[in-house]
Amino acid sequence: MNKAEFIAELDSRIAVLAEDERRDILDEYEQHIDIKVMRGMSEEDAIADFGRMEELVADILEAY
Secondary structure: OOOOHHHHHHHHOOOOHHHHHHHHHHHHHHHHHHHHHHHOOOOOHHHOOOHHHHHHHHHHHHOO
């Protein structure tokens, strides 16, 4: 999964949140991916480093 696909899927899974909260979360994950890529990881490895999408979404929704 590349960054665009990851962000689109994450956005769809956190759609229950307010738009401004979603945008903040998505921006944060985009930045994390970009930083990891700048440090030499591939987009795919940077995304895999977040763990399973289901667990990531559960953690995000629990925080809000």
